[in-house]
Amino acid sequence: MQGQIVRSQDELCAALSSQDSTLNQSLGEILVENQKLISRHQLDELLRQQQNGIQKRLGVMLVDQGLVSQEQVYLALAMKFGIPYVRLDDFEIQSDALTHIPAEVAVRYNIMPLVIIGRRLVVAMENPVDLSSIEALTFAINLKLEAVIAPLRDISVAQSKYYSRFDEYEALKDKHLAPIDYHVSQPDPMHVVEAQARKKPLVRLLSAIVLQGVVRGASDINIRPDKDGVKIYYRVDGTLQFSRVMDRSLLLPLICRIKVLGEMDIAERRVPQDGHIRLMRGTRHIDLRVSIMPTVDGESVVIRILDKEVGLKPLSRLGLASVAQQKIATLLQRQSGLFLVVGPTGSGKTTTLYALLNEIKKAHAHIITIEDPVEYEMSGVEQVQVAASREVGFARVLRSVLRHDPDVIMVGEIRDSETAEIANKAALTGHFVLSTLHTYDCISTVIRLIDMGVKPYLLAATLRGVLAQRLVRLNCHLCAESIAIDSVSRNILKLNESDQVLAGRGCDGCNQSGYQGRTLVSEVLMVDDTLAAMISAKADSSLLIERALTSGMVRLSDDLIRLVKMGLVAPGEALSCTVT
Ligand SMILES: Nc1ncnc2c1ncn2[C@@H]1O[C@H](COP(=O)(O)OP(=O)(O)OP(=O)(O)O)[C@@H](O)[C@H]1O
Ligand SMILES: [Mg+2]
Ligand SMILES: [Zn+2]
Incomplete structure (x- = not known):
């Protein structure tokens, strides 16, 4: 039987003993001719898209466009190669099979050993024609290898x-x-x-x-x-x-x-x-x-x-609202001054800084970072690690970095008055300085820097902008459903009677948690002349907030409410997020 789904060792043995012939057809042909799941017209259209530079495999495109399911693609591939398609979720794997392939090898070649039948070791792999890897393996284990197909994720x-x-x-x-x-x-x-x-x-x-x-x-x-x-x-x-x-x-x-x-x-x-x-x-x-x-x-x-793929996100993929992104783009065009990313521990500050540097890098500026420690290595950026000798500290490294002719300096974190002071001086002398601070919102950052001993008139001259941020969990898109919300929460979240809210119920896709992934909640302060004058005059924080709101700052809490109204964030998650 061709293109069988196999769920257990017994089924696998049975399937393998009934020798299958391979179909000398492409995946597309099988889906059109044999399975009749798509029309020839749809296939031609996909192939045309591929020729026009879409770098995706046909199977992936089919699933992405909702034409066939993932399972149907694997079944068709199984037919093509004349081998069974194995569903691994409930498959009990033989421990003998495991002893033959060490974890490192399994991971390196993306395979999973399943069972030994006679002198054959059956392994699941996504691409069963990947012969070179099969050969490299057989050399070491003295068993004949037999491949069956399964999705890489499984x-x-x-x-x-x-x-x-x-x-x-x-x-x-x-x-x-x-x-x-x-x-x-x-x-x-x-x-x-x-x-x-x-x-x-x-x-x-x-x-x-x-x-x-x-x-x-x-x-x-x-x-x-x-x-x-x-x-x-x-x-x-x-x-x-x-x-x-x-x-x-x-x-x-x-x-x-x-x-x-x-x-x-x-x-x-x-x-x-x-x-x-x-x-x-x-x-x-x-x-x-x-x-x-x-x-x-x-x-x-x-x-x-x-993991670089997680930690080095482009600015556009941080989850910033488009208004916030535009403001930041404007701020990055400035050639000098101080720009701060603030938030509590683990709020994604470093990730944002890396994304910002990646943007700035495009202008070929000379960028030096001072980090404790360097988390990700970035090409085209000179990174200095502070951690190696702690007594040196941010402040001292910063002093010597200034003699190294940078255009842009990233200081991992402003922890003490000395670093705050030097960072400000650097910003005043024509450098663009980016850094982070453990404060809760934009205006409290201004107050905190002054408390740390930075002269108000100096800060007014250097501070260009502040981005305050939090990370919130997103509802799982597979199981999010509309839920009722009590009036107290509704009031806190400033929701109208008509606003629908969603929360994840919990499913296999999200480990029953109801959440999948996170996004940023943000607040961007742009310091204009009026605000600078107020900072210089040591204006009260309530006055600073009022002014910032007049000039278009969206507060953290309002950005969060936007996400709840869009159905992306559950009310419970929003209420547990410290935004005020
Ligand atoms: N925009 C984002 N979207 C989704 N996840 C993110 C985002 N930014 C950061 N993360 C994740 O959140 C975690 C913490 O991020 P990061 O180290 O940047 O935070 P931090 O504020 O610098 O923390 P710390 O205060 O410990 O220095 C990491 O696992 C990171 O991958
Ligand atoms: Mg950090
Ligand atoms: Zn879910």
């Missing part, structure tokens, strides 16, 4: 699900064997731990934990010991999700492995340590920033995943 999910469970079990087994393995009667615990940390199950366990974070789109992975064991959490869209608990005895070797990779001191277990790890995933690398903190229950780890 393969990634299966990889993280199975490899971590399996490796945890193997690592535990290995631990009990460790002292015997090393023929030591009185084993030095650290020595044993270190040996275990270098062995395969543990190496794989850690990579599976990290990989799962990448697949889930997490920004951080927390590995936390407590009385019950070692708990793994992932931070996705700003919220911690509990993943699972592992045996406590795995903590030491796991930490040891992390320290080895991050070039930290293995023996030191009483002071906090920071490190950096670079991983390869397919052809792109992912940087991990590791921080280890001793607690009474053992060392606790936070791994920040720095």
Whole structure:
């Protein structure tokens, strides 16, 4: 039977034993002739679009334009190649099959081993004609490989699900064997731990934990010991999700492995340590920033995943309202002065700064950044790291950077009066200075800088604009539905009786949370002559706000309400966002 959907090991064996012939037809032809899912006219139109430079594969275009479902595309591909299409969601994978392909290899080639039948190892892959990778694999494992088809996303999910469970079990087994393995009667615990940390199950366990974070789109992975064991959490869209608990005895070797990779001191277990790890995933690398903190229950780890595709967003993809984007574009045209991005911890300030630099870069300016630490490397920008020797500090590095003839300076954060003062002087002497501050809105930023000792007349001369921001979770677009809202919330959110509001119900697509992704809530202050004069005269914050609103500033709370009215943000999420 051609183009079968297979959901279990039994079905897979049956399907593979009834030899299928491949169809010597293209995907498009199969969908038109064989499946009759699209018309020839539709196919011709798509092919024409491809010729006119749309760089997408036919299958992707078909799904994007809603002509066929993802499943129908995979079925047609399965027919083309004469192999089964495997649904991995409920497929029980044979643990024997797992032992033949290590996690790193599976990830590198985007495959998932499923089952061994006789001398054949069946693996799921998205592109079963990717022969070179199959050959590279067979060389190592001594089994004949047989490919079946599955979507890449399902393969990634299966990889993280199975490899971590399996490796945890193997690592535990290995631990009990460790002292015997090393023929030591009185084993030095650290020595044993270190040996275990270098062995395969543990190496794989850690990579599976990290990989799962990448697949889930997490920004951080927390590995936390407590009385019950070692708990793994992932931070996705700003919220911690509990993943699972592992045996406590795995903590030491796991930490040891992390320290080895991050070039930290293995023996030191009483002071906090920071490190950096670079991983390869397919052809792109992912940087991990590791921080280890001793607690009474053992060392606790936070791994920040720095994925360039997430962290280096263009300005247009930050989620700024178009009015805010226009104002920022105007501000960026200024050649000098001070521009600040403000908000609480984790509100996306650094991501915005990188997006701004990316815009500025286009004008070929000489850009120098001073960061603590450098999060993403940007080409065409000179980046200086402060963290390496903390006693140097932002202020001192900033002084020497000024002698280096920059046009634009990005200072990671203004933390103290000295940095505030030098940043202002730099802005006054013809540099364009960008930085961040931990304040809640635009006007309080002005007040805070003056409190930090910046002279009001100086600030009035340098400050060009402030962008205050927050990140809010977006409703999951798959399960958002209209909900009722109580009158108190309705009043706080300034909603009319007729305003419809939406919230996610929770579905498979969003891990039952009701949310998917985040967007920015923003407030942009542009400092004009009138406002500058008021700042210089140390005007009261209420007067400054009044003036800013008159000249068109949209407050954070109003921007947030806009998102609720558009049905993008749930009222509950909006109310929990600190915007005033
Ligand atoms: N515009 C955005 N849309 C969606 N996610 C974003 C956006 N900006 C940042 N994020 C995500 O939010 C997290 C925090 O971002 P970022 O590090 O830029 O914040 P920050 O304000 O600089 O934090 P900190 O105060 O710790 O320096 C990251 O995971 C980032 O990928
Ligand atoms: Mg930051
Ligand atoms: Zn959902």
